Amino acid sequence: MALYTENAQPEGESSSSALLEIIYGYKRTQALFVAAKLGIADILSNGSQTADELAKATNVNSRSLYHLMRLLVSMGIFSAEKNDEFKLNSMGKYLLTGTSDSLRGTILGNGDEGYQAWGNLLYGVKTGESSFDKTFKMSAYSYFKQNSESAVNFNEWMKETTREWILPLFEAYDFSEVITIVDVGGNIGTLTAFILNKNPKMQAILFDQEGVVVGANQFLEVAGVKDRCQIVGGNFFDSVPGGGDLYLLSRVLLNWDDSDAIKILKNCHQAMTDQDTLMVVDFMFPPGEISPLIGVNSLNLLAMCGTIMRTEDEFYNLLSSSGFKVTNKIETKGPISGIEAKRA
Numbered sequence: 001m002a003l004y005t006e007n008a009q010p011e012g013e014s015s016s017s018a019l020l021e022i023i024y025g026y027k028r029t030q031a032l033f034v035a036a037k038l039g040i041a042d043i044l045s046n047g048s049q050t051a052d053e054l055a056k057a058t059n060v061n062s063r064s065l066y067h068l069m070r071l072l073v074s075m076g077i078f079s080a081e082k083n084d085e086f087k088l089n090s091m092g093k094y095l096l097t098g099t100s101d102s103l104r105g106t107i108l109g110n111g112d113e114g115y116q117a118w119g120n121l122l123y124g125v126k127t128g129e130s131s132f133d134k135t136f137k138m139s140a141y142s143y144f145k146q147n148s149e150s151a152v153n154f155n156e157w158m159k160e161t162t163r164e165w166i167l168p169l170f171e172a173y174d175f176s177e178v179i180t181i182v183d184v185g186g187n188i189g190t191l192t193a194f195i196l197n198k199n200p201k202m203q204a205i206l207f208d209q210e211g212v213v214v215g216a217n218q219f220l221e222v223a224g225v226k227d228r229c230q231i232v233g234g235n236f237f238d239s240v241p242g243g244g245d246l247y248l249l250s251r252v253l254l255n256w257d258d259s260d261a262i263k264i265l266k267n268c269h270q271a272m273t274d275q276d277t278l279m280v281v282d283f284m285f286p287p288g289e290i291s292p293l294i295g296v297n298s299l300n301l302l303a304m305c306g307t308i309m310r311t312e313d314e315f316y317n318l319l320s321s322s323g324f325k326v327t328n329k330i331e332t333k334g335p336i337s338g339i340e341a342k343r344a
């Protein structure tokens with residue numbers, strides 16, 4: 001639904017309404033962020049409420065909240081009843097906490113620090129450096145170490161996008177010859193747990209920074225796979241654990257420049273044998289026309305990390321420079337692809 005419906009023009013006569021949608025887009029996403037931050041959906045999951053009741057439950061100004069809710073209703077996020085009560089609908093359910101299809105972590109991760117970093121996107125485009133570093137005077141990784149709530153939101157964001165973008169790649173993947181996977185930079189183990197549940201005889205090693213994998217025990221326990229997963233804390237710039245026959249780098253290399261990416265790949269190379277397989281799962285910047293999702297994600301790398309999305313050829317060059325030869329590429333209908341490689 002257009003923010004400025006009074007400016008709507010018949011299709012083909014004017015693009016002003018479409019442009020206004022883009023201009024004011026950040027205001028709508030911030031309204032969505034506020035609703036997620038206040039936990040409005042969780043409150044409405046117990047039944048319809050007025051703005052006064054919601055304001056009391058969230059300790060905010062009732063009049064302001066009423067106008068926020070009216071905007072969100074116009075966006076289709078919540079629904080309104082005749083007696084000025086607001087209720088949860090199918091769209092609003094994605095704002096619920098802890099559900100299997102929740103996007104609350106994605107909203108919070110993008111609407112807080114991500115939003116502020118994008119406010120300095122001009123700096124990133126001018127310099128090719130991280131807008132996040134400019135905004136917060138430190139890297140995103142350092143910031144999340146110091147801000148536990150933000151780290152939780154970031155981990156939820158990664159878990160939700162893993163579910164949406166990466167798991168489909170592994171739905172039909174043949175793991176029949178794999179005994180042990182090593183998930184390098186695997187965060188709290190979302191991908192690891194999915195693969196282990198699909199392959200009940202498989203073992204796994206989950207490897208990431210000590211401060212990250214500390215949250216993996218509970219997640220893997222709930223997922224029912226903790227007994228088949230060894231959790232290892234460390235730094236992939238120093239070394240990578242051995243003992244696997246399939247090494248996964250899922251959305252890891254995209255965060256680092258070429259020199260750092262090669263360090264990670266060479267440490268994987270050193271940990272592997274000639275029979276083992278490396279799989280790089282990542283965004284790949286395509287030639288020609290791109291989708292807005294690809295464009296946004298590439299610039300988000302610039303804003304958050306000071307990198308941009310690599311092309312397929314650039315990934316091949318990284319792998320070749322690190323002692324690998326590409327053996328297969330796995331395409332998906334989504335924005336993520338997989339590259340399989342062996343030691344050259």
